[in-house]
Amino acid sequence: MEVDKGKGEAEETRKVAEADRDTVTLKSSDGKLFEVSKEAAARLSTVLAGMIAGGSIDDNGTDLKQIGSEALENVVDYCNKHANSIPSAALISSSISFNTAPFKEPEEWERKFVDRLSHDALFDLVEAANFLGMERLLDVTCHKISEMMKGKSPDQIREVFNIKNDYTKEELEEIRQELAWAFYDD
Amino acid sequence: MARRPRKRRRRDAAAAEGPDCFSRLNEDLLRSILSNLPTRSAATLAAVSRHFRREIPALLDRVDSLTLHEPHFQDPLRATPPVLLRRLALAPHRAIPPSTFRPILDDAALHGLSELAFRLTRRARLPKNVLSVKSLAVLDLDNCAVAPWSNVACPCLRTLRLNRVAILQELINKILASASCLETLEMVYCTGLGTGRSAGCTVESSSVRNLVFRPTRKLEQIIIRASALRTVTLYTRSRVKRLELAPAPKVRKAYLHIAKLPAKLEAFRVRPFLDAGVKLECLTLRGNSVKVLSSEFKGIPKLTVMFQDLRILSVSLNPSSIEETYFLLKLLESCPHLENFSLSVHEDMEQANNMPSTDHKERLSSISCLTTSLVQFKFRGFKPQEFQKELMVFLLTRGKKLKKVGVEFEKSQADAVRKILSIKRAPTERASTKYGNHYMELEYS
Incomplete structure (x- = not known):
């Protein structure tokens, strides 16, 4: 493994030298191009790291067909802000498991970053982060969504997230009775 | 294959009403x-939308069952991520006061506890929140006392079993009022139901389907008004002075054991229950039940x-009681499809054994079930006297579908029994001491 890794790194440096670039170009599903620091991309996204190491990065824009331009813009924005604010390697999630990994509270800038997003943008970002294997971004965005749900009644949640109530009155009453213990106090 | 169109329709509907951000995740x-x-x-998210209800319950962690002997969780129930606890069994040691389990119950209530069993070694008072865990569906209390000041809020309760529990009638009423879908109620040897002279218990519910009621010796009055009953097991004890069993038109299975009769026989009312029980599939009348019913049906030629x-x-x-025998004949006349009949005979010494030879034979031949549908017949305490002998001979000679006959008798009657049974020879004959007495079993193919 050690040897392999060394080889990969060697290849990477060779490629960097060849291209003489420290950024990668990403292409959204609707064809827009974004540049992001190679170091940040590799550190924050396991998928991009793999692509960089594997040499499948296209200088003319690596196709990310699953991600729209708005979401990709946010991803790039996040990577750049991360690169500016955090000393490198300080915040790399160690575990993928959601249930066991202790979640570190979002930093002030991360909070601000997700707070300014619209709902659609937030959910798009969750999917993009999931697709790119960006653990920390995923944690921060999911945390933001659960913060928005916490302490809210089903009615309020429907309103906040614009979810249609597809229950009949009777069904809703039945569920409320079943879950009477959980509705206590409200 | 059948699922595909449904799925598409759902997506179309969602698209028409604007995208729902969660359904993409x-x-x-x-x-x-x-x-x-x-x-x-x-847990409340299930009430948001059908999508949530489908997806979310499966994503919650579950703890199936916990048993605690001391008032603390070994592995405390965490606040997040969500975890549901299904069953909690509490069985503290004698030296630990049950009230110390109050925080445990509060905590379990926050995790959707649905079954709770509390068992004590002596009848000490339970924490006052034992009846206010809102998510409870099943509550088992064994050998304990429910504090009179307990809060009652158990809207989801379906099964309540009280075994040797001291509990006030008032609390029983509160529970029945709160648990509007209570289906199964068992009250076995419960005390404290009434105070002083009027120690009585009333169970009034329109939801209870299964009832087991076995009082202690002190209980003097039993009133059961549960119109939705499907099965009922009811015992009385010697001091009961008043008994009322209200009609339950859907009852399928009834077991009634009346121990001792009161001075005023009118204070026992079971007849309306029997009159309404058109759906009965299985009926057992033990102790003095037949005596009570026969006096209630006295003078009525037919049910x-x-x-x-x-x-x-x-x-x-x-x-040896004419009335009781008549009642049995009336009852048999009303069971046109009876398959399994067992008769247990106990002699009441007070009554003279001079039963007049009556028109039993005629009556018997008018009972259709004995000849056309009866498959199995068991006779306990058989003595070859008038009626018993006639009944037995009738069944053996006229029963068209009879497959199995069992007779239990005293040793001294062995010859007589053999003689009667020899009327119809059976391929299989077994003799045993199954019920502590002599027992013969015949099987016809």
Whole structure:
């Protein structure tokens, strides 16, 4: 493994030298191009790291067909802000498991970053982060969504997230009775 | 194949009403969002939309069962991520006061506890919140006392079993009022139901389907008004002065054991229950039940009700009482499809054994079930006297479908029994001491 890794790194440096670039170009599903620091991309996204190491990065824009331009813009924005604010390697999630990994509270800038997003943008970002294997971004965005749900009644949640109530009155009453213990106090 | 169109329709509907941001997320992402929510918040999400109800319950962690002997969790129930606890059994040691389990119950209530069993070694008072865990569906209390000041709020309760529990009638009423869908109620040897002279218990519910009621010796009055009953097991004890069993038209299975009769026989009312029990499939009358019913049906030549579904009938009676014998004949006339009949005979010494030879034979031949549908017949305490002998001979000679006959008798009657049974020879004959006495079993093919 050690040897392999060394080889990969060697290849990477060779490629960097060849291209003489420290950024990668990403292409959204609707064809827009974004540049992001190679170091940040590799550190924050396991998928991009793999692509960089594997040499499948296209200088003319690596196709990310699953991600729209708005979401990709946010991803790039996040990577750049991360690169500016955090000393490198300080915040790399160690575990993928959601249930066991202790979640570190979002930093002030991360909070601000997700707070300014619209709902659609937030959910798009969750999917993009999931697709790119960006653990920390995923944690921060999911945390933001659960913060928005916490302490809210089903009615309020429907309103906040614009979810249609597809229950009949009777069904809703039945569920409320079943879950009477959980509705206590409200 | 059948599922595909349904799925498409659902998506179309969602698209028509604007996208729902959650329905795009996969299971892992949903779980990771849930992991920051407390259990109750996560549980209420099922009320948001059908999509949530389908997806979310499967994503919550569950603890199936916990048993505690001391008032602390070994592995405390965490606040987040959500975790549901199904069953909690509490069985503290004698030296630990049960009230110390109050915080445990509060905590379990936050995690959707649905079954609770509390068992003490002596009848000490339970914590006052034992009846106010709102999510409870099943509550088992064994050998304990329910504090009179307990809060009662158990809207989801379906099964309540009280075994040797001291509990006030007032609390029983509160529970029955709060648990509007209570289906099964068992009250076995409960005390404290009434105070002073009027120690009585009333069970009034329109939801209870299954009832087991076994009082202690002190209880003087039993009133059961439960119109939705499907099965009922009811015992009385020697001091009971008043008994009322209200009609339950849907009852399928009834077991009635009346121990001792009061001075005023009118204070026992069971007849309306029997009159309404048109759906009965299995009826057992033990102790003095037949005596009570025979006096209630006295002077009525025929039961008004026809038990079309009754297949199993088990009756204890005193054969030297004309009234009781008549009642049995009336009852048999009302069971046109009876398949399994057992008769247990106990002699009442007070009554003279001079039963007049009556028109039994005629009566018997008018009872259709004995000849056409009866498959199995069991006779306990058989003595070859008038009626018993006649009944036995009738069944052996006229029963068209009879497959199995069992007779239990005293040793001294062995010859007589053999003689009677020899009327119809059976391929299989077994003799044993199954019921502590001599027992013979015949099987016809």
